[in-house]
Amino acid sequence: MRLIRRILYFFGQRRQATELAEEMDFHRQMLEQESGDRHAANRRMGASTLAREDARAVWFPLRLDNVLQDLRVGFRMLRRSPGFSILAILCLTLGIGANAAVFSWIEGILFRPYQLVAHQERLLAITGTARGEAGHTSISWPDFLDLQKNCTLVDSFIVTKIMGTTLSLGDRAERTIGSIVSANYFDAIGVHPILGRGFEPGEDVGSNAHPVTVIGYQLWQSRFKADPNIIGKTQRLNGIEHTIVGVAPEGFLGTFVGWGMQFWVPASMEETFEGGGYKLEDRGGRWIEAYARLKPGVTLEQAQQEISAVAKRLETDFPATNRGRGIKLWPLWQTPFNNAGTLLPTLGIMLAVVVFVLLIACANVGNLLLVRSFARRHEMTVRVAVGAGRGRLVQQLITEGMILSILAATSGLLVAHWCRHALVLLFPARGGVAMTLPGEIDWRVLALSAGVCLISTLLLGLVPALQTRKIDLAGALKSEMSGVVGGAHGKSMLRSTLVVLQVSLSFLLLVGAGLLMQSLQRIRNLNPGFSTKGVLETAVDLRGAGYDLQRAVNFNEELLDRVKALPGIESAAFARNTPLSYGSYSSSPIAVDGYQPTPDEQPSVEYNQVGPGYFSTIGIPLLSGREFTRADNETSAPVAIVNDVMVAQYWRDDDPVGKRLQVKGQWRQVIGVAKVSKYQSVRENPKPFFYLPLRQDSTPGIALNMRTHLPAETIATALAREVHTLDANLAPYEVISLQEQMDRSTSPQRVAVTLLGVLGGLALLLATIGLYAVMSYTVSQSSRELGLRMALGAGASNLLRLVVSHGLALTTAGVVLGAAAALLLTRLLGNLLFKVSPRDPVTFASAFIVMTVAAAAACFLPAWRATRTDPARILRD
Amino acid sequence: MGNDLLPGTLDMLVLSSLTRGARHGYGIAQDLKKISADVLDVGESSLYPALQRLLLNGWVTAEWGASENNRRARYYKLTAAGRKQLAAENREFARMIVAIQKVMSCA
Numbered sequence: 010m011r012l013i014r015r016i017l018y019f020f021g022q023r024r025q026a027t028e029l030a031e032e033m034d035f036h037r038q039m040l041e042q043e044s045g046d047r048h049a050a051n052r053r054m055g056a057s058t059l060a061r062e063d064a065r066a067v068w069f070p071l072r073l074d075n076v077l078q079d080l081r082v083g084f085r086m087l088r089r090s091p092g093f094s095i096l097a098i099l100c101l102t103l104g105i106g107a108n109a110a111v112f113s114w115i116e117g118i119l120f121r122p123y124q125l126v127a128h129q130e131r132l133l134a135i136t137g138t139a140r141g142e143a144g145h146t147s148i149s150w151p152d153f154l155d156l157q158k159n160c161t162l163v164d165s166f167i168v169t170k171i172m173g174t175t176l177s178l179g180d181r182a183e184r185t186i187g188s189i190v191s192a193n194y195f196d197a198i199g200v201h202p203i204l205g206r207g208f209e210p211g212e213d214v215g216s217n218a219h220p221v222t223v224i225g226y227q228l229w230q231s232r233f234k235a236d237p238n239i240i241g242k243t244q245r246l247n248g249i250e251h252t253i254v255g256v257a258p259e260g261f262l263g264t265f266v267g268w269g270m271q272f273w274v275p276a277s278m279e280e281t282f283e284g285g286g287y288k289l290e291d292r293g294g295r296w297i298e299a300y301a302r303l304k305p306g307v308t309l310e311q312a313q314q315e316i317s318a319v320a321k322r323l324e325t326d327f328p329a330t331n332r333g334r335g336i337k338l339w340p341l342w343q344t345p346f347n348n349a350g351t352l353l354p355t356l357g358i359m360l361a362v363v364v365f366v367l368l369i370a371c372a373n374v375g376n377l378l379l380v381r382s383f384a385r386r387h388e389m390t391v392r393v394a395v396g397a398g399r400g401r402l403v404q405q406l407i408t409e410g411m412i413l414s415i416l417a418a419t420s421g422l423l424v425a426h427w428c429r430h431a432l433v434l435l436f437p438a439r440g441g442v443a444m445t446l447p448g449e450i451d452w453r454v455l456a457l458s459a460g461v462c463l464i465s466t467l468l469l470g471l472v473p474a475l476q477t478r479k480i481d482l483a484g485a486l487k488s489e490m491s492g493v494v495g496g497a498h499g500k501s502m503l504r505s506t507l508v509v510l511q512v513s514l515s516f517l518l519l520v521g522a523g524l525l526m527q528s529l530q531r532i533r534n535l536n537p538g539f540s541t542k543g544v545l546e547t548a549v550d551l552r553g554a555g556y557d558l559q560r561a562v563n564f565n566e567e568l569l570d571r572v573k574a575l576p577g578i579e580s581a582a583f584a585r586n587t588p589l590s591y592g593s594y595s596s597s598p599i600a601v602d603g604y605q606p607t608p609d610e611q612p613s614v615e616y617n618q619v620g621p622g623y624f625s626t627i628g629i630p631l632l633s634g635r636e637f638t639r640a641d642n643e644t645s646a647p648v649a650i651v652n653d654v655m656v657a658q659y660w661r662d663d664d665p666v667g668k669r670l671q672v673k674g675q676w677r678q679v680i681g682v683a684k685v686s687k688y689q690s691v692r693e694n695p696k697p698f699f700y701l702p703l704r705q706d707s708t709p710g711i712a713l714n715m716r717t718h719l720p721a722e723t724i725a726t727a728l729a730r731e732v733h734t735l736d737a738n739l740a741p742y743e744v745i746s747l748q749e750q751m752d753r754s755t756s757p758q759r760v761a762v763t764l765l766g767v768l769g770g771l772a773l774l775l776a777t778i779g780l781y782a783v784m785s786y787t788v789s790q791s792s793r794e795l796g797l798r799m800a801l802g803a804g805a806s807n808l809l810r811l812v813v814s815h816g817l818a819l820t821t822a823g824v825v826l827g828a829a830a831a832l833l834l835t836r837l838l839g840n841l842l843f844k845v846s847p848r849d850p851v852t853f854a855s856a857f858i859v860m861t862v863a864a865a866a867a868c869f870l871p872a873w874r875a876t877r878t879d880p881a882r883i884l885r886d
Numbered sequence: 887m888g889n890d891l892l893p894g895t896l897d898m899l900v901l902s903s904l905t906r907g908a909r910h911g912y913g914i915a916q917d918l919k920k921i922s923a924d925v926l927d928v929g930e931s932s933l934y935p936a937l938q939r940l941l942l943n944g945w946v947t948a949e950w951g952a953s954e955n956n957r958r959a960r961y962y963k964l965t966a967a968g969r970k971q972l973a974a975e976n977r978e979f980a981r982m983i984v985a986i987q988k989v990m991s992c993a
Binding site for chain 2: 010011015028029031032033035036037039040060062063065266379
């Protein structure tokens, strides 16, 4: 009812206003008649405009024309002091923009990572677990089918396994990434091919039974020139002709955080792309990475319960393959088998950092507003004197804060929009394929940014609004007492608090950036156990080109001879895997004479298959024995080389050369001991590892290592020519140095350092500006005191010391607070730190020095200006 | 005056004044002044916002009519809802007065 009356009032507003005026006029005339004195009548009535306003305010507490007026006044205020406005808007743009950019990354990488995929909020990652082992395992196809059959709370399970192949384009081989998927894949995620179809039920059954593929939009555009009649044509993939049955819509890049898929094949083609035989009927063959889409309203816990029950049944039904095996659901942002997991800590830290930057920016702008509110004190006083309520003043100040933060939010979102693809620039391409890490600016990011904007508005508006409480009419209309340097004035207290806050937050960020920089330095200087200089590596993908094992072995022998003959090549060797690359090593159960494993221990060690001359080429020293030669082949006695960590663990440091080692059920003779090196990651602890001769483990070598002093580009051209001579359809991958390989493997650290470095620098800049603004304002406000001191005989150096020491006192307070916070918080950097204590004194000391120098610089100019005070003029005024 | 009254009391006084028949704003002010023996001198700045509040809540209606001296004046009339509200406020007020008296007599 009240609402209806309000609406009716709103439409009759003009009439209502005249009626009210007429009514009040009548009242006034009656009073006048009664007393015969107009002034008396007016006195009794009070200020009638105000009464009219109040009467109308009953209907509309927040009046549109008030708001408009506030906006007008607000804009006028901003225009009148453009320096202030631009500085304030820039500070806030930085704060809000950085937040929006990080929100968009988190949204686009962790929460809604898959473009065009429907209902991602119900999508969960699913992996296997093994009792007693940390982390996750893959899932076998039969287990997957059982999950699909038995889980009632899940809409659909989909399999997707990332794999790569080589597409030969003329004399250039290009690494292409694709996905092995279950036949329900496209239907389940709600992605409909723009040409042709997705996969049909049954296409994921049988051994190499359905050589069909759906290609990505980009591949269709670039390689097939957007051929509209592409459906039904074939493309050779890993040696098998695949019929192209569909083209995925533009923007769909599959379901793997970090890499965009170019093509998809059904699960029946798995052995073609991954090798290792037919696995669709092998419950022990675990290769699947999968997702589950829950039914609406089902929670992760409920689904997990049901799935665990199924896993439990599988354990009892198939003990040989499933004992100790579980199945685990993960929220999308914790997906362990793609880059979500790797980026999670970095993004988490970035989120904290941008919130700090926003706080610093708000403190800075708050400070500027405070300074200005002091200057506007007279205006506020006059407004109160003519009858403005405090509420009305606060409304005006909040409107001004709102104008600032809306302008800043708009430009901040623009910044975020430009930066949404910036994250990927920090990651190097691997094997010639660039990562895709798109930010996503959707309504959720917009809403969050609006929230940030609202909070900063309140912070900004409230700081000066708090000041209006102190307005004392009588006192303020008289001239004001000037500020005192270092004096405990209420207002200067608030300003000082804000400066201390800024200094402490930037100190915290500086410490964080310093710690990460130290870690990166340590990683850079780390000796990985092989030569990083003068060794190049590349690969030729023979399986992708359809070579069988024998042909591949022959090809490699021939290529190796040609490479060794190239000018500038000192030695060259093939290996199955390059250290620190994306590929993983095989591991095998082992047995050693005289080593008795404990009952629940199943000794298992990772290994690499390497060719003759590998150790001298890559620069891993042999501690005893010899390395593999061409004589160690299929027909000779099986041999192995172990590393010193393995010797310590299984031979109790006795020299194992000449002793036996059982690998995959076969006894081999140990012929050498290699020094431990880094295998999968530079951060790993020394671990047992052994090597087998390539020729004795029926694997064609893929990684080609070359020792040379020539630059990679020179070798790349020569190598491409040699490969081309041997097979016109083949080309090598990118040729890079092992140093480059190592740098790429540390990209998460480098990304974190770069981002924290940039943001820490910005924070320092903001804090310095804040300190400078406060110091110069204090000096300008206390000119009378400074003049007096000079008149009483204080020299320039005294004044300089007075002002600078005040600034440094603020800085010290900030640094102490920041250091305390840093001692508590830097632990959260967790595994981004490498061999650096989170309380590293050197880093803290450096941050202290940087902060102090910046603060001294910020104080010096105002201090110098203080010494230029002319006492005679000041005292005369 | 008016401002010194307990919050909400003015609304109640206006309503009670209207139980004695429809009145215009000036009439209400006069009525309150007369009955309170010149203690309650309600000014425009509180009377008209109060009347707007009553209108908004639907406790009174307003109609233009002719005043005693034959001029156009806006007459306010109590509605049924207004009568009910007055009764409720009366009860609450009585309770409050008793409470205040109790407290004061202890002083």
